[in-house]
Amino acid sequence: MIRVSRGTVDRAKRIVWGINGEGLVFKLLVYFLLTLIGFVYLYPMFYMVTYSFMDTDDLIDPLVTWIPSGLYWENFAKAIRVMDFHRTLWQNVLVSFLPAAIQTVSAAVIGYGFARFRIPGKPVLFALVLATFIIPPQITMIPQFLMFRDLGLIGSVFSYLIPAALGQGFKSGLFILIFYQFFRAVPKALEEAAQIDGAGAFRVFATICVPMAVPAFIISFLFSMVWYWNETTLAALYLDGQLKTLPLQLQNFAAAFQKMFPADPNYQTGQNLNEAILMAGTLLGMIPLLVVYFFTQRWFVESIERTGITGE
């Protein structure tokens, strides 16, 4: 019999269960749950990647479920042609980066105005800013569409830029709120010192407050860019097919494929649209954002803490 002292038992207990119940068993359980949830999150991605490399035989073969018999790049070649990938990519960059930049700047100006100045009726106005977040774009899109049509802006990036410049872009209310919270947390003393030195309100804003708000600018730009990138309802209406985006090309993928590779009943099955090509197209549509996310993920996942948007 090995006699184990009470101290050792206690120590072992402490490692396994921990003092506050945060010991080894607890941590392992949390790891297990996190991994399980992570797997469920990524399952569609795994599925998409493996299917996008399958050739027709793999798709039919019931034995091939997770690992394709080889890397079949032909799916990607076809999807690139169907989506007109290169041109679409640059147009998509244009209609997301530009509005995002303008929306961020206008949100900063507006947010600063709300954070700093005493204006009669400000609570009502600010409530309306927040209300614009709740108002769905579908209810304002018909008159906006008619307005842009009269101005000849349908199919032009300006149908995105003008509302964004006036604080009425996608989810503008949210970005104004981010800057409002951010500028309210900035101490007023610095600005007052500059004011005494004779700087005007815009100079104070541009030279003192903007440099302090760099994190808010980056975060707003990134979120705004992603949301503009992924938008389809308004993009289809305002850009009217003259400017293309990858999500829109993906939406029309089947029709575009049929046009480019007409189905021939006498031909081998390889010419027909199959799920491998669709998954390749989906992956292609996702890749630019995945690249952006890879380099900027910290700004995304730390966005809430860094902007203090939840308030104190």
Place this chain on the structure above:
Amino acid sequence: MKIRYRLRETLTGLSFIGIWIVGFLVFTCYPLIRTLWLSFNHVRITAEGIRTEFVGWKNYNDAIFLDPQFGDTIVTYFAETLVIVPVIVAFALIVALLLNVRLRGRGLFRTIYFLPVIITSGPVLKQLIDQGATTLPGIQDIIEMSRLEETLPELLADLITYLLASFITILWFSGVQMLIFLAGLQKLDASIYEAASIDGASKWESFWKLTLPALNPMIVVNMVYTVVMHSIFSLNPVIDLIQKAMHDPKYGMGYSAALAWIYFLVMLVLLALFVFAARQRESGR
């Protein structure tokens, strides 16, 4: 002197928020009212421009009582939102609690869980759903095995089937909410928990008595956020009907405008319900 100073401050402030006021009037307020006005008209687009003809409540009447699709779609949307929003918010809370445990590598998990927020556009999600990428193997079997339709009322059975089938979609829509909860959790004061545990409170008790009440404002914010996101996401079939009606000469823009207003009002009712429910929970304590 003081009045002049006040006036100057107001004018400076207006020079900052002026662009918003103009934008709001032109791109939000006016379109909102015009959509309302159009919804009471029959709208035709002719070579000379837009022709409107006042028809009263006809568009609304047609949409609610005569349209074979819209009535069903909006009821389904209402029921689905009612079910899915609490599920998404609860899931986001659970994940945030897990991520709040001090562990190595939790940053990686956070990056994975937030990824869908970046890549989810309507067409991407639609392709993944259509090709079966969002259905976990086995879940389909559960749905078929349980034969919900026979024992449960139809609407409830449909909802459970919907929840199981769109399990991954639920996870994919919880990224931002998860971050909001996480930020809230990290602000909680550790000393209160110590005090509670000295007084003999278990972790379970301190979650219900300390953590949850402290997170209540975030629950409200997340409910609102989830309702809005779920509603305006482009795969919402209601949006599809609004869009189709807009381009369909049989219906026209007036009808489409009426659909948009009904959809907006239903969404407001949903928001009111969730905010009211969260408030009740708070005051009922």
